[in-house]
Amino acid sequence: MLWRALNEDLPGPKWAGLFAEYWPDYQRWWLKEGESARPTYLEGYRALQQHMPEIVPLYDQLCDLAGGGDRAARFLSFYCPPPYLSGCSQAIWTGQEPVLVRNYDYNPKAFDSLILKTGWQGRQVMGLSDGLWGLVDGMNDAGLAISLTFGGRRIVGPGFGVPLILRYVLQTCSTAQEAGEALARIPTHMSYNVTVLDAKRQYLTAMMAPDRPALITHAAVATNHQESVEWISHARFTATVERERFLLQRLSLHRDPQDKFIGAFLRPPLYSTAFDAGFGTLYTSVYRPRLGEMEVRWPGTIWSLSFKEFHESGRQVQIPGAA
Incomplete structure (x- = not known):
């Protein structure tokens, strides 16, 4: 396995590059049960506002760096993702x-x-x-x-x-x-x-x-x-x-x-x-x-x-x- 250690004090081009690299695989995983199985953007955003309001501005920044797309924003809310075990x-x-x-x-x-x-x-x-x-x-x-x-x-x-x-x-x-x-x-x-x-x-x-x-x-x-x-x-x-x-x-x-x-x-x-x-x-x-x-x-x-x-x-x- 290739491991990396990366440092970026503020959300910026390094994180945007990582998202572009990883997003195809994450999107396939996120859609594996069908898009309708995942919450809407508004549902995820409201859940963040209710339970983790302090990081909503950070979430908004990362969504912009990810390209501002609906699917990416819904994925980044981490609200009701597909189940996974470890x-x-x-x-x-x-x-x-x-x-x-x-x-x-x-x-x-x-x-x-x-x-x-x-x-x-x-x-x-x-x-x-x-x-x-x-x-x-x-x-x-x-x-x-x-x-x-x-x-x-x-x-x-x-x-x-x-x-x-x-x-x-x-x-x-x-x-x-x-x-x-x-x-x-x-x-x-x-x-x-x-x-x-x-x-x-x-x-x-x-x-x-x-x-x-x-x-x-x-x-x-x-x-x-x-x-x-x-x-x-x-x-x-x-x-x-x-x-x-x-x-x-x-x-x-x-x-x-x-x-x-x-x-x-x-x-x-x-x-x-x-x-x-x-x-x-x-x-x-x-x-x-x-x-x-x-x-x-x-x-x-x-x-x-x-x-x-x-x-x-x-x-x-x-x-x-x-x-």
Whole structure:
């Protein structure tokens, strides 16, 4: 996979170029159930105004850069997108220098492979891009780190795609408490577990769903189920319970040193090569919010970035098991 790290403080030509490059594939995905299955521009815009009004001016800017078309604007609202599944693990290590570590398990053919650093609306944010302004994990300059896992439920309802919710949290929140309040009120179209860690060592996991109120917990570990397993076949295939138990043991019974704890994410049972089923591990990310530093890791490779030292670059990564 070809990975890139790009930096653009204000929405401009770099982002417009990315949109032009990725839009054909995203449009095919967005239309896979038919155009009538997706909300209108006005429905998406009103939902943004109601639930995430602070980023509406940013949305307007990005729509203009995307060419001002109806389909592009509807896609960029992230409101009621097509359903999609992933299998991920994430955990917070709360030692001397707390870190948020996560594996992102997904289809390599449906992934941006892009680390994006932005200064939109005066807030520095960097993380792994999804949908070109959404994020599957990331961190802001206030020292707030965030990541998501699929919540293991089939129910789909009215709400936003969770990558945009993560973007909103990083654009507007500075603490875990503020993030929890936002995650509790913003509707999501599917079930997700969102874990946050702030610079004061406070953390939480929000178990979000389209059909019931979000549950805000003090869990330091999240895999692909919520309070209990509801989708049994998915749970068995992704080994969500086994991965959760493994991480809890690492944090409590064994109390691994930080390096050993991070290293466990690059080995089974956390690391997956099930790419034939769309759930292989694409990367491991490590966030140190107090230091403003992040790493993207693969077996034998570490890509280090920070708010102070973020160099645009690209690299070819051989991901074990990915064709």
